[in-house]
Amino acid sequence: MSSTADKRTIPVLDFSRYEADPVSRKEFIEGLRRAARDVGFFYLTGHGIPQSLIDDVLHASRRFFALPDEDKLQIEMVNSPHFRGYNRVGQELTKGERDWREQIDIGSEAPALVRDGNLPAWTRLQGPNQWPSALPELKPLLLEWQDRLTDLSTRLLKAFAIVLEQDENAFETIYAGTPNHLIKIIRYPGRDSTESEQGVGAHKDSGFLTLLLQEKQKGLQVEAAEGGWIDAEPRAGTFVVNIGELLEMATDGYLKATVHRVVTPPAGTDRLSVAFFLGAPFDAEIPLLDLAPHLKAQASGVTRDPQNPLYRNSGQNALKSRLRSHPDVARRHHADLIATQARAEVAPFA
């Protein structure tokens, strides 16, 4: 049994133990189970991503945000029907409220599909990224980051399959072929404490797993099982890992996507983070795993929220999240979908 104190501490797990001897591997799996069930968040060490690459990504991100506005706005997201590119501060919404952060979204690189009413609406999410011409080194660096983090997150998903007493490859359809992912490079400017403190509002992540790199400034908070917020302060050399709604759906709530938020840093400072979201290919249906009875007995079902219907089809889920977070892109490129979306939000769980 875990104590209340355990449920308020974000554990540290060393991934190198999963790929070591059988005893270490077993201990890692048990630690992962407790972390995933008690808090839904943990710090990952032993991940094998070189510190030099981490430093390069953080430095390049800093250089991007320091560019003149006109260079950043050259790749503004509103130009992209595929929800790629730069958003200025206050442009993104969480539960209808403005988030106080600027960011670039970079997804899987793929050609756009010709619009065709016979294709599902989510096919519009597929397309090229926008890259800043003022910072040419960003593209090769982030393409390398995509590869490395895809590899790490899919290996971690195998460990989760073991936690769930499934074959290690139970989630293979999620990462075989072209895995689907999203990188968000985010800067939270400081603000006076008399203003809203919403860096990003309380939410769950919509993919399978999230791997988050934090620079130095704190601000990320995780909702505790018994209420209240736990600070997930930056720890050098680690990623913060958390579970998304697709993994909650696949396990019927044995694993839960934990609510989290970012509090705006004090005026005169800022906060930098780089989030990697492992999703599922847009055409994938999220499997419902057949869990062993003793695990099923601990699965409390998927959280149902009429404001946030969850779909088994990955693309439908992703499109729902994107239309809601980026109303400017929705209005410019997807006006025909907005009414359908509004109807879906009041419809029961699909």
Ligand SMILES: O=C(O)CCC(=O)C(=O)O
């Ligand atoms: O910036 C962070 O620390 C977390 C960001 C986040 O939760 C998100 O973008 O989903």
Ligand SMILES: [Fe+2]
């Ligand atoms: Fe998040």
